[in-house]
Amino acid sequence: MKIVLILILNLGFGTAAYAVDVISKEITMYKNPECGCCNKWISYLKKHNFNVTEINTRDVFAEKKRLGVPEKLAACHTAVIDGYVVEGHATIRDIKRLLLLRPDVTGIAIPGMPIGSPGMEQGNTKEKYNVMTFDKNTGNTEVFVTH
Secondary structure (H helix, E strand, C coil): HHHHHHHHHHHHHHHHHHHHHHHEEEEEEEEEECCHHHHHHHHHHHHHCCCCEEEEEEHHHHHHHHHCCCCCCCCCEEEECCEEEECCCCCCCHHHHHHHCCCCCCEEEECCCCCCCCCCEEEEEECCCCEEEEEECCCCCCECCCC
């Protein structure tokens, strides 16, 4: 019985590892050209083998509106990956979870700029924050994960 359970767990992890390897790594990011934390988030993504296309704009809020990001969930930058919007300082784990689960939403958002999120590191300090899903068609928002 113990051997069978180990085999099942190993197969399950192998499948998950394979799925993570085949998710999209192409991400387009809309940002203010002078934003330092945006550049740090880009470095974070590149460190994890994402291909980032930067689109510098002085009117990031126009892009947010076009992509359906609710004002209450706005952050400093907005990205698009595999049909989903990623607003703010999302972790690689959050992005992968979104792409693996493929919920019926417009995207995920980390409102504001929480200390300790990727691109907002300040020593060992970390704020607790929620990653929210949002749907531009219904206006619904829900907690996707808490950090």
